[in-house]
Every structure is written in structure tokens, then in C-alpha cells.
Amino acid sequence: MQQLKGIAVSPGVVIGDALVMDNEGFRIPRRFVARDAVEDELKRLDAAIQAASQETERNRDSVARQLGEQYAGIFSAHLQILRDAHLHRELEEMIRERHFSPEHAVSRALRRYAKVFQSLDNHYLAERANDIFDIEKRLLRLLLGRRREELSQLTSAVLILAHDLTPSETANLDRNFVLGFVTEVGGPGSHTAIVAEALEIPAVVGTGPFLTDVSGGEQVIIDGDEGFVILEPDEATIEKYTRQIEQQRSLAVQLQSLNDLPAETADGARIRLLGNIEFPHEVALCQQRGSDGIGLYRTEFLYIGADRAPTEQDQFEAYAEVVRAMQGRTVVIRTLDLGADKMQAATPHIDVERNPVLGMRSLRLSLRNVPMFRTQLRAILRAAALGDVRIMFPMVSTLMELRQAKMVLADVMEDLSEHDIAFNPELPVGMMVEVPAAVVMMDQFVHEVDFCSIGTNDLIQYTLAVDRSNKDVANLYTPSDPSVIRLIAMAIDTARKHSLPINLCGQMSGSTTYTMLLAGLGLRSFSVTPAAIPEIKRVCRAVTIPQCEEVARRALTMVNARDIKSYLKEQLHKVVPELVV
Ligand code: PEP
Ligand code: MG
Numbered sequence: 001m002q003q004l005k006g007i008a009v010s011p012g013v014v015i016g017d018a019l020v021m022d023n024e025g026f027r028i029p030r031r032f033v034a035r036d037a038v039e040d041e042l043k044r045l046d047a048a049i050q051a052a053s054q055e056t057e058r059n060r061d062s063v064a065r066q067l068g069e070q071y072a073g074i075f076s077a078h079l080q081i082l083r084d085a086h087l088h089r090e091l092e093e094m095i096r097e098r099h100f101s102p103e104h105a106v107s108r109a110l111r112r113y114a115k116v117f118q119s120l121d122n123h124y125l126a127e128r129a130n131d132i133f134d135i136e137k138r139l140l141r142l143l144l145g146r147r148r149e150e151l152s153q154l155t156s157a158v159l160i161l162a163h164d165l166t167p168s169e170t171a172n173l174d175r176n177f178v179l180g181f182v183t184e185v186g187g188p189g190s191h192t193a194i195v196a197e198a199l200e201i202p203a204v205v206g207t208g209p210f211l212t213d214v215s216g217g218e219q220v221i222i223d224g225d226e227g228f229v230i231l232e233p234d235e236a237t238i239e240k241y242t243r244q245i246e247q248q249r250s251l252a253v254q255l256q257s258l259n260d261l262p263a264e265t266a267d268g269a270r271i272r273l274l275g276n277i278e279f280p281h282e283v284a285l286c287q288q289r290g291s292d293g294i295g296l297y298r299t300e301f302l303y304i305g306a307d308r309a310p311t312e313q314d315q316f317e318a319y320a321e322v323v324r325a326m327q328g329r330t331v332v333i334r335t336l337d338l339g340a341d342k343m344q345a346a347t348p349h350i351d352v353e354r355n356p357v358l359g360m361r362s363l364r365l366s367l368r369n370v371p372m373f374r375t376q377l378r379a380i381l382r383a384a385a386l387g388d389v390r391i392m393f394p395m396v397s398t399l400m401e402l403r404q405a406k407m408v409l410a411d412v413m414e415d416l417s418e419h420d421i422a423f424n425p426e427l428p429v430g431m432m433v434e435v436p437a438a439v440v441m442m443d444q445f446v447h448e449v450d451f452c453s454i455g456t457n458d459l460i461q462y463t464l465a466v467d468r469s470n471k472d473v474a475n476l477y478t479p480s481d482p483s484v485i486r487l488i489a490m491a492i493d494t495a496r497k498h499s500l501p502i503n504l505c506g507q508m509s510g511s512t513t514y515t516m517l518l519a520g521l522g523l524r525s526f527s528v529t530p531a532a533i534p535e536i537k538r539v540c541r542a543v544t545i546p547q548c549e550e551v552a553r554r555a556l557t558m559v560n561a562r563d564i565k566s567y568l569k570e571q572l573h574k575v576v577p578e579l580v581v
Contacts, residue, residue: 001234004207006182007474008227009193011531012202013245014180015238018231019158020107020216021165031104031217033095041095045102048142053082055138077128078135087113103143104215110136111212118212129212154178159220163211167191167341171278171304175199180222182229184209188477189457189468189507191341195301197507197529198278200285204229206471225581251578255534259290263526263537267544271519273537274330274527276505280318283325285530290537293330293388295453295527296505297322299376300338309372315379323387330388332430332453332503332527333380335373335405337362337394341469357461357468362395367404377412384424392430392453397437402448434458434506439487442494449500453527454491456506460484479508480565485517485555492522503527512579513568515539520552535579542575 033041060075081087087109094105110132117129154177164185165173170192173181178201186192186205196203202224214220214231221230221241230237263273274295275286286294302310302318310318323331339361353359366373380391391409396402406429416423431448433439434455445452456479461468463483466476479485488504495502503525508514510532516539518526528536551571558564573580 001237002210002213002231004182004210004229004231006204006207006227006229007186007188007471008224009186009188009190009205010196010199010201010203010224012180012200012224013221013241013248014159014202014224015219015221015233015241015245016157016159016179018161018214018216018218018220019154020211020214021160021162031101031215032099033101035099038096038099041102042092044143045091045095045106048102048139049082049088051142052135052138053079056082074131078131081113081132081135103140104217106139106143107136107215110139111215115212118209159222161211161214161220165192167195168304170195170199171301173199173201175201180224182207182220182222184211185471187467187469187471187474189461192469194298194457194507194529195278197510197531198276198282200531206474208471252534255538258534258537258541259288261290261537261541263292263540265519265540265543265545265548267546269519269524269545271540272503272525273533273540274332274503274505274525275530275533276510276527277322277530280321280325282530283322286533287325289530289533291329291530291533293332294322294326295330295332295503295525296392297331297333298337299334300336303338312375312379315376316382319379319383319389320386323383323389326387328387330390332390332392333383334392334394334432335363335376335380336366339365363393363401363405364395367401367408370408373405373408374412377409378416378421381409381413381416381423381427382421384427385422389424390428390430390451392432392451394432394455395434395458396431396445397435399441399444399448402431402445406448432458432505433491433502434462436463436487439491442491443498446495446498446500451501451503452491452495453503453505454488456484456488456504456508459487459506463487478561478565479506479511479514480561480568482556482559482561482564485521485564488518489521489552489556496522501525510536512536512539512572512576513565516543516548516551516571516575517555517568519543519545520548520550520555538579539572539576547575 056075056078060072063075064072090109091105094100095102114129114132117132118126120126154174157177157179159179160181162181162183164183165181180202183205184207193205202222204222204224204227207229218232221233263271265271272292274293275291276296277283277294278298278301302315319333340356360368383389393402393405413425428450430451430453431445432455433452438445457468460477460479464476464481466473468477492502504518504523505527509518509526510528512535515536526536555564555567558567569580
């Protein structure tokens with residue numbers, strides 16, 4: 001048994017068989033072979049080693065010819081490994097005695113070698129581990145050939161272990177078969193994490209390197225609540241987690257009884273509880289759990305898997321589906337927030353940026369590409385004729401930028417009027433408050449918009465100068481930081497002073513740890529990931545506003561993120577102990 005610690009990004013515990021993905025999406029489908037197939041499997045391995053050696057020789061000769069002998073040395077080293085008698089004996093023993101498939105044997109043996117290199121205290125030798133991965137990849141390609149299977153063709157339930165998954169790879173996971181996933185890299189606020197939550201797939205990211213220890217087929221536990229990953233767990237651990245899964249199931253059933261009740265505090269304050277969605281199908285989850293509307297519809301996810309930009313009609317249809325399904329309840333549609341780790345592939349015209357999160361992202365990108373922006377605005381305005389739609393601009397940093405966006409919107413409205421196309425001319429216009437500059441300038445922004453929504457995912461990143469998708473700085477990325485809490489308090493105060501409706505739609509609002517704090521700071525509208533609706537409702541119904549105000553007052557006196565978080569957890573435990581693990 002081996003236990004890893006990563007970052008918990010999508011809650012839930014799952015137990016199942018590992019499917020290992022490498023960077024090229026290889027999976028190792030079979031672990032064992034039938035006893036009578038051993039001789040054939042050994043022949044298959046032999047053929048693959050021969051073919052790999054020939055390919056490597058050809059590469060060596062061609063590089064030597066073109067660049068000189070000294071550059072071909074790397075291939076000679078690969079050849080030496082491929083021809084190593086000790087390796088051959090080891091592989092044969094695994095297949096003959098333990099009935100491993102050649103793929104599994106190759107992966108297991110070579111990853112073990114690589115691990116030895118990686119652990120050496122010599123940078124040059126540690127780097128040689130990459131050569132071993134190269135050989136593994138070559139052999140697997142030859143062995144798997146056409147049998148290489150895609151993630152989209154899964155036929156049995158698995159837990160995916162990968163170096164990394166992009167947001168679009170994550171969005172394409174088949175929820176019927178992927179029970180959970182773990183990635184070596186990735187951070188707490190990444191869009192991969194957000195998509196995992198939207199799909200309600202338990203996930204842990206940022207564990208650091210461990211794929212060299214697994215080959216696929218092993219039993220694994222993913223604890224998406226605490227961020228643990230356990231490889232080949234022992235009986236006692238399986239039992240412990242099985243109990244936890246059962247407890248979670250019964251808590252979920254208990255919480256279902258709140259579905260038809262409002263998020264109202266024990267002393268009668270009504271909290272608006274909205275859902276964040278990426279995909280139209282999530283509307284059903286929001287409806288089922290009794291949300292008051294959609295507080296954030298992230299439209300950039302329409303670009304997922306699309307080989308061309310969505311047309312006005314594509315966009316209109318997606319928005320209309322959501323608006324109709326919400327039956328008159330509010331739907332806040334956010335304009336495109338492309339760029340950074342979101343759908344980079346959708347913005348190929350942007351040069352590679354050194355600091356994409358500080359670059360041509362989001363509203364800046366829409367204002368740079370006005371035809372694309374206008375297409376989206378037309379689709380939103382048309383969908384607004386069908387229900388209570390509001391539009392929200394993301395990542396607003398300056399007043400000028402906001403005014404520019406509003407001008408384009410006014411122009412598009414004029415155009416639609418001229419052509420007698422139905423739309424809502426009274427469409428409320430809002431902005432995300434997710435750049436510290438927007439908080440500082442809130443007293444000005446309040447005169448320019450009909451509502452605003454705090455985006456803590458980015459606000460944390462930009463306040464603390466910490467990349468939301470980088471595991472190495474994840475310890476700094478927390479909503480508990482006093483600077484973040486003060487900025488949120490400032491934004492809420494200013495908005496309330498000017499009677500501007502304010503919501504919070506970052507992941508923070510879906511964490512029960514912060515519900516009392518946010519309500520105590522005066523927030524009365526939360527937009528959360530659909531899975532979090534029942535728990536947040538539970539907390540709201542268990543507390544009073546004076547109680548929350550006291551929690552907020554105390555938290556604001558603290559100067560250390562860790563103290564604030566443990567204080568908030570303690571307070572939560574007092575009111576709803578069953579929600580604190
Ligand atoms: C945020 O930044 O908090 C937010 C809700 O937007 P996104 O996560 O899509 O950047
Ligand atoms: Mg954001």
C-alpha cells in the first residue's frame with residue numbers, strides 16, 4: 001500500500017481499478033494473459049523489441065549522418081537498454097511465471113528502472129529517466145498497435161491516473177465509466193478542477209510524480225474530500241473508506257429532504273442560492289436540488305471539443321435550452337472568458353504568452369475580437385427574450401474596458417432592432433469582480449452596472465500573485481487569506497452602500513467552511529457548483545445572521561490564513577457537525 005497526498009478538488013470517495021494515461025493518452029488495457037497464451041505473448045514481445053531496436057538504429061544512423069556521431073550517442077544508449085539481457089530475462093519471467101501481459105511487464109520493469117534513475121542525486125543521471133520513458137513509449141506503441149484504445153471507448157469502470165488532463169479532456173470523460181481521477185500536476189483553482197466538480201467526478205490533482213509506481217489494473221482509492229490517493233490499499237483501509245462511502249450516501253439522502261425548501265437562515269433571512277454551470281445538462285441538477293436560478297453560466301465551454309467556433313445559432317440554442325429549462329428563474333450568462341488555462345486551443349491567433357493569466361484573456365480577448373464578441377452578444381440578447389436572462393462581463397479591470405463592452409452591446413441591440421429580431425432591450429448588465437483593481441474601484445463601478453459577482457477563483461490568484469493551476473504554490477492559494485477576505489468585505493460593503501445586488505460565484509461560495517463568514521459579511525446571494533447546493537442550504541438553515549456576523553467580525557481580526565480556516569471549521573462544526581469530516 002502506498003499513500004499519496006495531493007489537492008482535493010472534487011469531493012467524494014471512490015474505490016476502483018487504475019487506468020494509467022501517459023502524456024500521449026496511452027492506456028495499458030490488460031494486465032494478465034491466459035496460461036496457454038504465454039508462448040505467443042513472448043513472441044509478440046520479442047517482435048516488438050526487434051522492431052524498436054531497428055527503429056532506434058535507423059534514428060541513430062540518420063542523426064549521426066546529419067549532425068555527427070556525438071549527437072547519436074543517445075540512441076546508442078537506448079539500444080543498449082533494448083538489448084540488455086537482464087531486462088529480457090526480467091520481462092520473460094514476468095510473462096512466464098506471473099502471466100503479466102507484455103505491455104504490463106514492459107511498463108512495470110521500465111518504470112522501476114526510471115524510478116531508480118530519478119532518485120539518484122545526480123542531475124545528469126536523473127534526467128536519463130526520460131530516456132527510459134521514451135523506450136517504454138516506443139515499446140508500448142509497437143505492442144499496442146491498433147489495440148491502443150481511446151479514453152472515449154471505455155467499457156468498464158476505472159479510476160484514471162494521469163500526468164495531466166486539460167479542461168477539455170476532462171469535459172470529455174465518460175461519467176458512466178470514469179469514477180474518479182488523479183493528476184500529478186494541476187492546482188486548486190484550475191479549470192480542470194472546476195470541470196471535475198461540474199461532472200461530479202471525485203478528483204485529486206497535484207500529487208507530484210507517482211506514475212512510475214503504477215502500471216494500471218491496481219486497486220486504488222481516491223479521496224476527493226481530503227486529497228489522498230491510496231495505491232493497492234490493505235483490507236483495513238478498504239474497510240475504512242467503504243464505511244465513509246456509505247456515510248456519504250446516507251448524508252446525501254438526508255440532504256435530499258431540503259430540495260424543496262429555501263435557503264433561509266434560522267432567523268428568517270432569505271439567501272439566494274444559485275448554481276454555476278458549464279454545460280446545459282447541469283440545469284437539471286440545479287432544478288432538482290432547488291436552486292433559485294443560474295448565477296454563472298460559463299459559456300467558454302461551448303468551445304470544448306468543437307473544431308470551429310460556435311455560430312450565433314449554436315450559442316443561441318445552448319443558451320435557450322438553459323433559459324427555457326429554468327422556467328422564468330434568473331440565468332446569468334457570462335460572456336467568453338477564453339485564454340489562460342481555458343481552451344487555449346480555441347485562441348490559436350494569440351501568440352504564445354509568457355504570462356497568459358496576465359495576458360490576452362477574457363473580456364480583453366472579446367474586445368480585441370469584436371466580430372466574435374458581437375456574435376455572442378446577439379445570441380445572448382436573443383435568448384434574453386425567452387426568460388430572465390442577465391449578461392455578465394468577466395475579468396473587468398478598468399472602467400474604460402467596461403464602457404467599451406457596454407458600447408458594443410448597445411450597438412448590437414441597435415442592429416437587432418433595425419432587423420426586427422426579438423431580444424430584451426432591458427437586459428440587466430453585470431460584471432465579475434475578480435481583479436483587485438475592480439474591488440478598489442468598486443465605488444465607481446457601482447454606477448455603471450446593474451449587479452456584480454465576486455469571482456474568488458481569480459481574485460485569490462491576482463491578489464496573492466499565485467497561479468491557480470500551479471501545485472507548487474497551492475499552499476498560498478486559499479480563500480482564507482486575510483487579504484482576500486478583506487477585499488471581499490470591501491466589495492460587499494461598497495455594493496450594499498449603493499444598493500447594488502452582489503453575488504459570489506467563485507468556488508469559495510460552494511465550500512461550507514465559508515458560508516457563515518460570507519453571510520456575516522453581508523452576502524445574501526451565493527452561486528455554487530450544483531453538487532454543493534444541498535450542503536450550503538443545510539448550513540444556511542442552521543444559522544442566524546447575528547451568529548454569522550460574530551464569526552465574520554472575529555475572522556476579520558485574524559491575520560493568518562491557517563488560523564482563519566481552522567476557526568471557520570470549528571464554528572461550522574458547532575452548527576452542523578455532520579458536514580465537517
Ligand atoms: C472566478 O474567477 O471566481 C470565476 C468564477 O471565474 P472562472 O473560475 O471561470 O475564472
Ligand atoms: Mg474568473
